[in-house]
Amino acid sequence: MDHLLSIIVFFPIIGAIVLIFINKENHPAIRLVALIFSLVEFILSLPLFLSFEPGVAGMQFVEKAKWIPEYGISYHLGIDGISLLLVLLTTFLTILCILSSWSAITVGVKEYMISFLFLETGMVGALVALDLVLFYVFWEVMLIPMYLLIGVWGDPRRRIYAAVKFFIYTMAGSVLMLVAILALYFINLKSTGVPTFDVLELYKAVIPVRTQYWLFAAFAVAFAIKVPMFPFHTWLPDAHTEAPTAGSVILAGVLLKMGTYGFIRFAMPLFPKAAMALLPLICVLAIIGIIYGALVSMMQADLKRLVAFSSVSHLGYVMLGMFALNMQGVEGSIYQMLNHGVSTGSLFLLVGMIYERRHTRMIADFGGLSKVMPVFAVIFMIVTLSSIGLPGTNGFVGEFLILLGAFRSNVIYGVAAATGVILGAAYMLWMFQRVMFGEIKNPENMKLKDLNRREIATMVPMVLLIFVMGIYPKLFFSKMDVSVEQFLKGFKAKYEMSVEASAPTMMSIRSGERRLKGQTFPSKID
Amino acid sequence: MEISVPDINFSIIAPELILSAFALAILLVGAFVSGRKNELLGYISLCGIIIALISTVTLMDSSVRGFSNMIAADGFGVFFKIVFLIIAGLTVLISIGYTQRFDIGIGEYYALILFATVGMMVMAAGTSLLTIFLGLETMSISIYVLAGIIRGDRKSIESAMKYFILGAFATGFMLYGMALIYGSTGSIILEEISTFFTSKPELLRSPMVIIAIGLLTIGFGFKVAAVPFHMWTPDVYEGAPTSITAFMATGVKAAGFAGFVRIFFSALQAYQPDWVAIMWILAVATMTVGNVVAIAQDNIKRMLAYSSIAHAGYILVAFVAGNDLGTASILFYLLVYAFMNIGAFSIVILLGKKGEENVMISDYAGIGFKYPLLGFSMTIFLLSMAGIPPLGGFMGKFYVFSAAVKAKYYWLAIIGVLNSAVSVYYYLRVTVFMYFREPEREITGLTFSLASVIAVIISVGGILYTGIFPASILTLARRSIETLM
Numbered sequence A: 001m002d003h004l005l006s007i008i009v010f011f012p013i014i015g016a017i018v019l020i021f022i023n024k025e026n027h028p029a030i031r032l033v034a035l036i037f038s039l040v041e042f043i044l045s046l047p048l049f050l051s052f053e054p055g056v057a058g059m060q061f062v063e064k065a066k067w068i069p070e071y072g073i074s075y076h077l078g079i080d081g082i083s084l085l086l087v088l089l090t091t092f093l094t095i096l097c098i099l100s101s102w103s104a105i106t107v108g109v110k111e112y113m114i115s116f117l118f119l120e121t122g123m124v125g126a127l128v129a130l131d132l133v134l135f136y137v138f139w140e141v142m143l144i145p146m147y148l149l150i151g152v153w154g155d156p157r158r159r160i161y162a163a164v165k166f167f168i169y170t171m172a173g174s175v176l177m178l179v180a181i182l183a184l185y186f187i188n189l190k191s192t193g194v195p196t197f198d199v200l201e202l203y204k205a206v207i208p209v210r211t212q213y214w215l216f217a218a219f220a221v222a223f224a225i226k227v228p229m230f231p232f233h234t235w236l237p238d239a240h241t242e243a244p245t246a247g248s249v250i251l252a253g254v255l256l257k258m259g260t261y262g263f264i265r266f267a268m269p270l271f272p273k274a275a276m277a278l279l280p281l282i283c284v285l286a287i288i289g290i291i292y293g294a295l296v297s298m299m300q301a302d303l304k305r306l307v308a309f310s311s312v313s314h315l316g317y318v319m320l321g322m323f324a325l326n327m328q329g330v331e332g333s334i335y336q337m338l339n340h341g342v343s344t345g346s347l348f349l350l351v352g353m354i355y356e357r358r359h360t361r362m363i364a365d366f367g368g369l370s371k372v373m374p375v376f377a378v379i380f381m382i383v384t385l386s387s388i389g390l391p392g393t394n395g396f397v398g399e400f401l402i403l404l405g406a407f408r409s410n411v412i413y414g415v416a417a418a419t420g421v422i423l424g425a426a427y428m429l430w431m432f433q434r435v436m437f438g439e440i441k442n443p444e445n446m447k448l449k450d451l452n453r454r455e456i457a458t459m460v461p462m463v464l465l466i467f468v469m470g471i472y473p474k475l476f477f478s479k480m481d482v483s484v485e486q487f488l489k490g491f492k493a494k495y496e497m498s499v500e501a502s503a504p505t506m507m508s509i510r511s512g513e514r515r516l517k518g519q520t521f522p523s524k525i526d
Numbered sequence B: 001m002e003i004s005v006p007d008i009n010f011s012i013i014a015p016e017l018i019l020s021a022f023a024l025a026i027l028l029v030g031a032f033v034s035g036r037k038n039e040l041l042g043y044i045s046l047c048g049i050i051i052a053l054i055s056t057v058t059l060m061d062s063s064v065r066g067f068s069n070m071i072a073a074d075g076f077g078v079f080f081k082i083v084f085l086i087i088a089g090l091t092v093l094i095s096i097g098y099t100q101r102f103d104i105g106i107g108e109y110y111a112l113i114l115f116a117t118v119g120m121m122v123m124a125a126g127t128s129l130l131t132i133f134l135g136l137e138t139m140s141i142s143i144y145v146l147a148g149i150i151r152g153d154r155k156s157i158e159s160a161m162k163y164f165i166l167g168a169f170a171t172g173f174m175l176y177g178m179a180l181i182y183g184s185t186g187s188i189i190l191e192e193i194s195t196f197f198t199s200k201p202e203l204l205r206s207p208m209v210i211i212a213i214g215l216l217t218i219g220f221g222f223k224v225a226a227v228p229f230h231m232w233t234p235d236v237y238e239g240a241p242t243s244i245t246a247f248m249a250t251g252v253k254a255a256g257f258a259g260f261v262r263i264f265f266s267a268l269q270a271y272q273p274d275w276v277a278i279m280w281i282l283a284v285a286t287m288t289v290g291n292v293v294a295i296a297q298d299n300i301k302r303m304l305a306y307s308s309i310a311h312a313g314y315i316l317v318a319f320v321a322g323n324d325l326g327t328a329s330i331l332f333y334l335l336v337y338a339f340m341n342i343g344a345f346s347i348v349i350l351l352g353k354k355g356e357e358n359v360m361i362s363d364y365a366g367i368g369f370k371y372p373l374l375g376f377s378m379t380i381f382l383l384s385m386a387g388i389p390p391l392g393g394f395m396g397k398f399y400v401f402s403a404a405v406k407a408k409y410y411w412l413a414i415i416g417v418l419n420s421a422v423s424v425y426y427y428l429r430v431t432v433f434m435y436f437r438e439p440e441r442e443i444t445g446l447t448f449s450l451a452s453v454i455a456v457i458i459s460v461g462g463i464l465y466t467g468i469f470p471a472s473i474l475t476l477a478r479r480s481i482e483t484l485m
Helices: A004-020 A027-050 A081-100 A109-128 A132-141 A143-153 A159-192 A209-226 A235-242 A245-270 A272-277 A279-298 A303-324 A327-358 A374-388 A394-409 A411-436 A443-447 A453-471 A474-508 A511-517 B010-032 B039-058 B075-102 B107-125 B129-147 B154-185 B190-199 B207-224 B232-239 B242-267 B269-295 B300-321 B324-350 B372-386 B392-406 B410-436 B450-468 B471-480
Strands: A060-068 A073-079 B064-066 B071-073
Touching: A004 A027, A004 A060, A004 A073, A004 A081, A004 A109, A027 A081, A027 A109, A060 A132, A060 B471, A073 A081, A073 A109, A073 A132, A081 A109, A081 A245, A081 A327, A081 A453, A081 A474, A109 A132, A109 A143, A109 A245, A132 A143, A132 A159, A132 A245, A132 B392, A143 A159, A143 A245, A143 B410, A159 A209, A159 A235, A159 B392, A159 B410, A209 A245, A209 A272, A235 A245, A235 A303, A245 A272, A245 A303, A245 A327, A245 A474, A272 A279, A272 A474, A279 A303, A279 A411, A303 A327, A303 A394, A303 A411, A327 A374, A327 A394, A327 A453, A327 A474, A374 A394, A374 A411, A374 A453, A394 A411, A394 A453, B010 B039, B010 B064, B010 B071, B010 B107, B039 B075, B039 B107, B071 B075, B071 B107, B075 B107, B075 B242, B075 B324, B075 B450, B075 B471, B107 B129, B107 B242, B129 B154, B129 B242, B154 B190, B154 B207, B154 B232, B190 B242, B190 B269, B207 B242, B207 B269, B232 B242, B232 B300, B242 B269, B242 B300, B242 B324, B269 B300, B269 B410, B300 B324, B300 B392, B300 B410, B324 B372, B324 B392, B324 B450, B324 B471, B372 B392, B372 B410, B372 B450, B392 B410, B392 B450
Parallel strands: none
Antiparallel strands: A060 A073, B064 B071
16 A cells, blocks of 8 residues: 555545535435544554554655655655554544534534545644645645634634634744745755755755744744644634534644644754754743643633633643653653543533533533433543543553653753642542532433433543553554654754854854853753 | 838737737627627637637747837747636636626627737737837726726726726826836837846936836836725726626736736846835735725625735735746736636626625625535635635745745745735635625525636636646746746
8 A cells, every 4th residue: 555645635535525415405324424434534544553663763654746846845745653643543533523423513514524524634634744835735724624613513602703713823823834934945945956845854954043043933833823832822712612512622632733743743853953942931831831721721610611721731731741852751742642632532522412412511500410420420530530640541641751751851840840730630620520519409400311322432432542541551652662762863963963053153143042052952862 | 211121920919819800800790799699799709719829829839029029929928818818718708697687798898808808918928118008008998998888887987987097197107107218228129128228237226217117116006906006996896897807806917917027027127126125115015905904895896806906915025026936926826816816706796696786795694505616616716815725826825925035035925924814814704704604685596607607617627726736837937937037
């Protein structure tokens, strides 16, 4: 299978085209076809995991073809240990999303499913693209279906506001990245004479330090908006709250990861010098995000908004781990990306299930649900604990490694971030208590039905994954070890190379550079 | 005194001749065909356009000049001619249904479109100031008439009047500029002007030439609707028949840029440092004013008018960049722009009916689900204009901004991309109405003319093709400008 990645990228579009020809009133058929296509897509992506060579450091399943030869723009796909798991997460979550929309979406089902399948193509494409222009194309393609999902099927009250805000925020960040991509291209063209947008080639480019700051800033803003890092997070609570359940799941599960993935794939290895210099800033913002997100979550009256702000907090961990720049930190960070997709995705699914029954998400409207919905309560408990990071669940592994990495790189960061763990437990458990325990005060809650079979089928894979990832993380780490090592090695090598390259011009470089002098690269890489 | 007989080579102006012949024929046939049968005239003009297109394509790789170096058949001209013919073809297609609605399907209507196209083609092919001016006037006068062709409609007449008075004024500026250049160089042939400047460097920065450049900029700035010479645009675009608005927004603009680029890059290259500063300001002002004012529009024709101003701004960015990439990207952009803009206007036409134009953005509420394909096409056009990949508009912007970055105009590129982020807001607003809002009143009884639907399909195809496989057209554009500089 030479074109496996291409097939995986474009298969959902075929599904979308098939859906166009189905009568729009025939909802069951539309749902079934969408489900089948998402299932087949997931099955297609399994060989990636099974035949992925864990010992190979470079890209695998590579496909390369010329696209716009004059510019050196190529159709270059490939995955390594970092993107592999994210691709699988994407194809996996899409199935659950389609399942969870079964009864929730009753209007415009056809358009909904088409949007979803297009979205899947955008997401997978962005994860496997190794050419900056191709990546940019997929990156932007994701926006449109998500915009429609929020705007058409979202909560009627503020969906338009949320959809437009989401689109413009992301767009504003990414157009700056486009200029940076072009600048990078011309800088590389000037020094090497080879026109290329290939990110693997551009890793080798030598970029003057002052230029690196500008370029890194442009990339970082685009990705930081997507992550979202404090203070660029304000679109997230709106988008999450107004989106339909499946939209929230995919937004939290995959779209936010695009930001963190962008850092690890593009911003950091391309501009290591600038990344190092701005490391304290990013770490501080990440820690602010962790604590701020947790504190704001605690005060939310709306379940979905609470989960949305908890994402800000969780993604803060991911960023912190990544910028710890050691094996534990980075691996923990990638693992936490997956965890967040599973745990927060599950939380949104569960909130969606209860919303479908009661048409409210206010915590105050609930209470005592564990009595009428025992299965729901059990699953909710497991997911809550996984989100908090209880040992034995996936959350623990990720958070532990991130904190370990953070402590190794800077004790203060580690201590500050660890407070977030306590806060995280506080707001989640408090929420759980208010929703699940106590007396049933609201008579409407008395006649709530427990989860039906389809809903249980949606949740079981998630619960299983929570435990598998918590108990046997080696299954996943073994795939990413070499790639992460390679990332750190490459980062370090390029960092030192650019130090040498810039040495003669040290005099002319201003304060930003001087601050760097006292700082050394974490010498141990294990 | 010896008089040299100019070399006459009709083959290089064959497309123009064919089109003129068809235009005359239509006038003649129009006199015999009664008002209701006017579709026929549309199809005759379509034939003429296709034949002219074929004859243009055969000129593709030539590089000849004729009529004493007054006109050329070179890559630059040929590329533009193809763009004009595509624009004219699409305009005729969308006119066939539209003219019946207003009973304006008279022979003159189609003949004037063809004459205007001939004018545009002469403008792009002209290698002397006079030929370019001749083309400009042929085009402008036809358009003045077309803008006011719905004689019973006050808005249409107002639009024609405004366009005529301001246009005539701007033409005066341009002619004055040309006269000053002739005065300082003694020639109207672009090549000779250029050699004159390179051979006499001491003449550089001569105030007379600088003033001439200023006057030319005003004249062309008017035609391409650059800020601050854009004041006429919204009113004229709103008042003119929609099919003619589409023609103006794409054809006239492209022709304006053809002349603009030809004169400034072939003749006034030596003055580049002087005019680049002006263009930089014009580009930023045009993009920003166009985009910001478009946000506040409720009428879709006015919104598209401001958006077309903004697009002129993006093209000016490439103009400022001034390198080969920049010029090639102007060509590419104008082609893509033709597809997306005419496409959008076709949808505007399709959504209207006799006595009910439905041009307010709020009229679009709910049509995304009511007419899925129409809504989908409109979304493609709008997203392409906003520069979302993988559509042609994105590739156009990509090339334009890469030219700017290559020439190290980083701030210009940044202002440009931020502008395109702003533009997303008003393009999305239409999709918000189409998909997110419930219709306030039913739009019923629409009859979709087949020709307009074909125009929409061609436009969607053009946008997707230029967006997904831009390589071949970019190569063509790069080759086309080789003879220019």
